[in-house]
Amino acid sequence: MKGLYYDGSGAVYREDLPIPVPEEGESLIKIHYSAVCNTDKEVRKGYRPSFRGIMGHEFVGEVVESPDEKLKGRRVVGELNATCGKCIYCRTGRPTHCSNRRVLGMDNKDGCFAEYMTIDTSLLHLVPDELPDTRAIFTEPLAAALEILTQVHISPDKNAAVLGDGRLALLTAQVLALTGVDLTVIGRHPEKLALFRPFARVTTCGEKEGYEIVAECTGSETGLPQAMELVRKKGTILLKSTYSGKLSIDMSMVAVNELTIVGSRCGPFEPALRLLNDNKIHLPEIELYELKDFEKAFASKAFKAGFSFV
Template sequence: MKGLYYNGTQAVYREDLPIPVPGEKESLIKIRYSAVCNTDKEVQKGYRPSFRGIMGHEFVGKVISSPDPALIGRRVVGELNASCGTCIYCRTGRPTHCSNRKVLGMDSKDGCFAEYMTIDTSLLHIVPDALPDTQAIFTEPLAAALEILTQVHISPDKNAAVLGDGRLALLTAQVLALTGVDLTVIGRHPEKLELFRPFAKTTTCGVKEGYEYVAECTGSESGLPQAMELVRKKGTILLKSTYSGTVSLDMSMVAVNELTIVGSRCGPFEPALRLLTDNKIHLPEIELYELRDYEKAFASTAFKAGFSFPS
């Protein structure tokens, strides 16, 4: 089997990987498309130093075998985190924070940068017939953007800023725009900011203490300190970035200014599928490569890059 394997130092393209054998509760998926996330790039920089295995967690695939016969032959997308069901977080309704969780392409579980993958059947979601693969591939990152709305009530009579002008920022901004909030997107690249103009104000320089909510979507260590400058006292920072590295902050200012910082990660798939199917979210096309050309995919400046696999 062809796959992209992380050996602890770098990603390596291989053609000698065994087709995985599903466990008792798992399904075998033939991958149709998989997409590169910024987190995958951070894995290469040491974000998950203990991981060894096939990378990738954003995919659309076809179910080859499953303990649920109704899924066989269906197109599916899938969640990242396989939980144990018994730890304190699973028992208290927080399975994505399971103490023993396995995370696709990042922690104790091979991912989707390969021809086949196994996944816990409970994590699968059927792709509606009307939704093409090249749009369904955005389900996971859109779900992550939607997680914000499960965590924080966004008052539509206040204002918000999205910090960043990349993929996650575009998804997060469109989700926030659905609430009717007065939205500004702050980025570094005027050409990228053009994508945001249909639903948000755009600028390359935000207003200090100008926003009640600031969604930090830069994917960079510099994002959180900048967000703290932009948010108003008693405001809320929504932290979406994950990266390899640490940030030095004056945490006393969080206390003095009574700021709320909300970490936000994985989110609900079914609402994401509905929004995509109903054309409520508008995204550029994914730029596709063969798996052997992974270096080009990882270096691509396109909105989204990924891999296509023969039928």
């Protein structure tokens, strides 16, 4: 089958990969669409240096084989983290931090930049019949944005800022806007900021110490230092960015200003599917490529780029 393989130094398009065979408890998925995430770009830069395998973790597909007969032939999306169920994190309600987890396209598990993929059946979620593939493909990143609301109480009588004007920022900002919070989006590109105007104030220059909550969604190591300048003393920074580089910051200022920094990663899929199906989240269309044109997909300036297998 066709697939995009990370060999330790870069991504390689291949047509000689075997169709995977499901292990116990897994399902075989025929991929319809898969999408490029900023994390995939960071994997190419060495974000997961030990990983070797098929990249990608955002997908919509059809179940071909499964131990759950009701899933066969159905459209699904799926979560990233296959867990052991036995470690301290699994036993204490933190399975996405499982000590032995396998992560699609990143850690000891082939991902979805291929014609077929296997995945733990418990990670699958049915796509509503009314929801097209080209919107369902946003389920995973929207779920990641929703994770914020499971971690921090967003009081609607306070203010918040989203730092960044890309894909994750647009999803995060719309999730925050649903709470009624006084919201400002701070970005660098006026043409991108136009997408945020229906539900937030936009600016290219935020107010120093102007916000009780700052969601850092830049995808860059420059984001956290900037967020520390924007957040008020005793405020909260929601850290969504992941990147391959290392960051040096003055942590004494975190203590002196009594800041709370909350790392935020994977989130709940079912609420994301409901919001997408109810058209509560508005997103530009995904730009689709053939897998062999992966360099164009990774370099695309579109809101979201990905691969079509249909």
